Amino acid sequence: MAKTSRKKIAKPKKKPEGKPSRAEAELAVRTLLRWAGENPDREGLVDTPARVVRSYAELFSGYDVDPRAYLQRVFEEVGGYDELIVLRNIRVVSFCEHHMLPVTGYAHVGYLPSKRVVGISKLARVVHGFGRRFQIQEKLTADIAKAIDEILKPRGVGVVIQAEHSCMTLRGVNSPEASLSTSHLIGAVRTDPKTRQEFLRLTADTHHH
Numbered sequence: 001m002a003k004t005s006r007k008k009i010a011k012p013k014k015k016p017e018g019k020p021s022r023a024e025a026e027l028a029v030r031t032l033l034r035w036a037g038e039n040p041d042r043e044g045l046v047d048t049p050a051r052v053v054r055s056y057a058e059l060f061s062g063y064d065v066d067p068r069a070y071l072q073r074v075f076e077e078v079g080g081y082d083e084l085i086v087l088r089n090i091r092v093v094s095f096c097e098h099h100m101l102p103v104t105g106y107a108h109v110g111y112l113p114s115k116r117v118v119g120i121s122k123l124a125r126v127v128h129g130f131g132r133r134f135q136i137q138e139k140l141t142a143d144i145a146k147a148i149d150e151i152l153k154p155r156g157v158g159v160v161i162q163a164e165h166s167c168m169t170l171r172g173v174n175s176p177e178a179s180l181s182t183s184h185l186i187g188a189v190r191t192d193p194k195t196r197q198e199f200l201r202l203t204a205d206t207h208h209h
């Protein structure tokens with residue numbers, strides 16, 4: 001009996017694991033267009049499924065990368081520098097996992113180095129790598145902070161994200177000005193009042209519309 005139940009489970013499991021083909025993805029877009037009341041064969045829409053699939057490949061490129069890898073090339077020679085390093089206004093493009101609608105805004109990332117620093121463009125790449133996935137903003141904020149903490153082993157890390165959620169601004173409660181702020185603080189940025197205050201001051205006076 002155990003043998004047959006194992007076989008039964010193994011067969012259907014195979015299908016969800018394999019990534020659908022590009023043709024299957026395009027067919028899904030056609031289905032959604034028809035469901036919305038459109039004719040996917042009319043001139044303006046005939047190439048839309050292919051365009052949507054191409055843009056999804058770019059928007060969800062975060063699934064194909066390990067953002068931690070961007071932090072591997074570190075500089076051990078910091079010349080005694082032990083003050084906060086903060087990169088502000090890193091563009092965030094992500095997608096809400098509940099409605100599959102865009103989440104757009106800015107991330108501010110800071111860390112207090114111990115022995116390692118990383119090129120500033122790498123901090124932006126980490127944000128982009130984690131961002132281009134389906135998720136909630138709280139998890140994105142924590143993932144970025146934890147990756148920096150794991151690889152750079154700094155004395156502290158702080159990540160603040162301010163973003164607008166299309167599921168709030170375009171539909172449902174329809175609040176165009178609503179933006180969500182999340183933060184994740186680790187180590188001295190969390191526990192040392194002076195460092196915490198400095199990090200929050202450096203990231204709080206940034207506003208985007």
